[in-house]
Amino acid sequence: MNKNTDTFIPKRDVSEFQHLVAAIFQCCQERLQYQSERFGLPDAELRCLMQFEGERYLTAKTLAYRLNVAKSRVTKLVSSLVKRKLLASRPDPADSRIKLLSLTPAGGLLLKEIGRFRFEVHRTVLEQFSDEQRGELLHALSLLSRHMKSVKDMMA
Template sequence: MNQLAGKVNEELLDYQALRLQELIGEMLQCCEDRKFYETEKFGLPYAELKCLLLFGGERYLTVKGIARKLDVVKSRVTKIVNGLIKKGLVKQIDDPGDARIKLISLTPAGQGKSREIAAFQRELHRQILLRLDADERKGILSYLELLRSAMEAVKEQLV
């Protein structure tokens, strides 16, 4: 009996693993579609868009700090920042404490664009939540946190 139950559980687990993979793939594709839409809507490559959003409550960021937050190399950040400078969305100044370090800050235009992007994303997520009733929202958010924790735990095993 235990062997049969184990087999049924393995079959169920295999099905669930495949379904999880499919659902995550579909959600990732939906996110990719949204990213493409955002790049078109805001007229920015997605890397530049993400960089603008990093400033949030920060007055200044460094290339090193941006690289760490975006998980890219510093040379990639330099290219992103240069693109934003050309568009008038960020500016660079020397760090008063160390002239070798450049501080990057949003221009007024960059602050406006950043607020516009953040508001768009917030409204998008709000619209998703409005398609669910209050109990479903609570459950979904709770289960997403649980899923994220499980994914992080498995990721740690890979490293």
């Protein structure tokens, strides 16, 4: 998978990278748990709701793809969010077999509140860095994201 097969990467570097990624992932998982508790939604429903950011309508099929879950799982998530009056479901005017899902006004307000919370969490993390460190961090994370995506694409 390494583009430059002549590059030697010490085992300790790979181990440290694995450890750091795992620690960051764990921290993110804990934040997601806190977020779920704060907004009174199970994590899966919260993630489903967040898919509507910037979207007018979505279908169950689109949600299943984005969330990487079975359509039957999305049906349960959507049903719960409809019961909570956070999502609305209506037939597609072009094809009545398809249901268009959209945020209700209450769902839109909750999504904005979640967005503000997430923004503040990330802003608070970035406050811990100097301007120079912040620039270096964002550059390094951009590189990391790009390289992780390229390895994922090679694995597919």
